[in-house]
Amino acid sequence: MLNVTDPYLLVDEAYAKVRQSVSGQSDAWLFEQTMLTAPSRRAFLSALPIQDGWDILDLGTGFGGSAFDIACQRHCHVRGVDYDSEKLQVSRTIWSILNENDFFNGRGTISFEEGNAYDLPYPDHSFQFVLSRFLFQHLTRPEDALLQLNRVVSRDGYICLIDVDDQLSLTYPASKAYLELMEAYRQLQLRRGGDRLVGRKLAHYASAAGFQVVGTMIQTSAGYSVSEPNSLPTSMLMTHFHRERESLVREGLISEIEFDTYMLELEQSNVGPHFRTNSEVVVIAKKV
Numbered sequence: 241m242l243n244v245t246d247p248y249l250l251v252d253e254a255y256a257k258v259r260q261s262v263s264g265q266s267d268a269w270l271f272e273q274t275m276l277t278a279p280s281r282r283a284f285l286s287a288l289p290i291q292d293g294w295d296i297l298d299l300g301t302g303f304g305g306s307a308f309d310i311a312c313q314r315h316c317h318v319r320g321v322d323y324d325s326e327k328l329q330v331s332r333t334i335w336s337i338l339n340e341n342d343f344f345n346g347r348g349t350i351s352f353e354e355g356n357a358y359d360l361p362y363p364d365h366s367f368q369f370v371l372s373r374f375l376f377q378h379l380t381r382p383e384d385a386l387l388q389l390n391r392v393v394s395r396d397g398y399i400c401l402i403d404v405d406d407q408l409s410l411t412y413p414a415s416k417a418y419l420e421l422m423e424a425y426r427q428l429q430l431r432r433g434g435d436r437l438v439g440r441k442l443a444h445y446a447s448a449a450g451f452q453v454v455g456t457m458i459q460t461s462a463g464y465s466v467s468e469p470n471s472l473p474t475s476m477l478m479t480h481f482h483r484e485r486e487s488l489v490r491e492g493l494i495s496e497i498e499f500d501t502y503m504l505e506l507e508q509s510n511v512g513p514h515f516r517t518n519s520e521v522v523v524i525a526k527k528v
């Protein structure tokens with residue numbers, strides 16, 4: 241039995257239980273990120289205008305972090321949707337652990353379902369609220385995904401899009417190695433059809449799809465600290481770059497020698513204190 245009563249602690253404990261089994265997956269870094277960003281994600285989600293009884297879609301749910309958080313906060317039914325069945329399987333395992341411990345009794349409920357942002361398996365007007373966090377940076381056709389959202393959101397319903405814009409984040413002193421690796425990765429994501437500068441475009445896409453943009457904001461965190469080479473954020477970043485090494489080299493975005501040299505430099509340059517800011521763009525829009 242899980243032995244704590246704070247709902248977030250119950251969720252964290254369930255994530256900790258499956259963590260080891262995810263460590264071999266290619267998206268293990270995303271699992272770590274889901275755990276690491278939980279406090280700020282929860283603070284932000286609790287401020288959203290979601291009402292009890294609503295049907296909520298968490299599109300591109302990944303390992304389900306936002307879906308579990310909303311179920312902790314509101315008596316809603318959340319559908320966590322993703323096209324990656326492997327991640328959904330992990331989310332369902334976490335769901336089962338929580339369910340065995342009676343977590344959903346008196347709280348929101350969740351189902352994890354397979355679906356593609358371009359062709360959502362739901363009738364028109366199914367949801368009062370759609371959240372999509374860090375999905376749009378991966379989409380080749382963001383405009384088409386927003387037309388789908390317009391179809392499945394009910395009249396007077398809301399969407400909330402959260403995503404990156406790399407030019408809103410910085411580090412000082414800037415490590416050349418980090419900048420070079422990030423730029424190569426940004427180019428790779430662009431070639432795959434994604435866009436790491438999508439944050440600034442979200443409001444425009446939502447408006448073009450017929451939504452009325454009712455709120456835009458930047459969520460920023462800043463810090464001045466020494467990050468140890470083996471700290472979680474550093475090792476997450478290193479693992480992430482390592483995972484893309486082959487693709488970056490194959491695409492001619494960086495040579496093997498450059499990659500290995502920069503990774504070594506990155507490991508060493510991270511030891512000193514750095515000022516860092518990280519920003520995410522948030523857009524809230526209403527279907528009128």
Ligand SMILES: C[S@@+](CC[C@H](N)C(=O)[O-])C[C@H]1O[C@@H](n2cnc3c(N)ncnc32)[C@H](O)[C@@H]1O
Pocket residue numbers: 270274299300301302303304305306321322323324327355356357358372373374375378379
């Ligand atoms: C960076 S993760 C974000 C996960 C989660 N929303 C979060 O905040 O941690 C992006 C997710 O979008 C999913 N995804 C990418 N393209 C998709 C598509 N066309 N339809 C559905 N899911 C998609 C990926 O499988 C991945 O789980």
